[in-house]
């Protein structure tokens with residue numbers, strides 16, 4: 001009886017989740033859920049109701065993070081004139097969950113243990129403020145993505161400062177978000193110049209733009225600065241290749 005109810009419950013949960021998935025606009029969320037070649041995939045974690053959006057301010061966000069958040073969030077309310085006299089809002093905040101896709105089991109038979117425990121690298125530490133606190137804002141008209149990041153004490157590399165691998169993760173996430181605006185991509189190449197160290201606990205702004213496209217390739221550049229833009233911490237260029245998400249999920 002209990003097991004039967006559990007099954008009904010999880011079926012319901014999955015249906016609700018699918019509708020949430022469909023309502024999300026970013027192409028990374030818009031994986032073809034009923035693709036004939038992939039049997040079961042793309043469900044976000046959803047105990048009841050909506051999954052928790054981790055890109056919203058929490059009590060650990062400092063004044064600089066809050067100021068930047070308010071600035072970019074206010075841009076998300078600004079309408080501009082589009083073709084035919086219509087209005088558009090070019091800036092959007094990308095909601096942040098602890099997984100992009102929960103079940104991606106088409107042919108990639110991950111063990112249930114791995115599947116159930118998998119978490120997005122940047123969201124895998126639950127303690128607020130301890131690692132990556134961030135929000136991503138995207139402008140699809142200008143093909144620009146801005147990330148605001150507050151880097152916590154668990155990301156130490158050199159004493160008191162952020163690990164270079166953590167900075168690479170930040171850059172990969174912001175450039176990856178921009179690159180995936182028109183569909184699924186993989187990072188093929190990431191070139192990073194570390195110009196000045198980032199102190200643990202600080203807030204940085206990460207701006208990325210599309211430099212050029214060639215077929216499946218997107219060349220993106222990125223810089224990491226202090227909130228007021230006066231200090232350059234890191235510069236990077238990245239190459240992303242568009243991929244067939246079904247191929248990835250099928251493990252080919």
Ligand SMILES: CCCCCCCCCCCCCC(=O)SCCNC(=O)CCNC(=O)[C@H](O)C(C)(C)COP(=O)(O)OP(=O)(O)OC[C@H]1O[C@@H](n2cnc3c(N)ncnc32)[C@H](O)[C@@H]1OP(=O)(O)O
Pocket residue numbers: 026028029094095096097100172173174176177180185186187188189217239241243
């Ligand atoms: C939350 C929702 C929103 C978003 C949230 C945040 C999202 C972001 C989350 C975080 C995001 C995290 C994202 C991540 O972390 S992705 C994880 C890290 N990346 C990988 O693991 C990728 C591994 N590599 C591959 O899978 C393949 O090699 C790929 C798919 C990249 C290409 O294999 P594929 O078989 O498809 O292509 P091809 O080999 O025929 O080559 C095709 C063309 O490309 C050129 N080429 C290939 N490689 C390179 C290279 N290294 N430098 C320069 N050029 C290169 C090649 O010469 C050829 O050029 P041409 O001869 O045609 O001119």
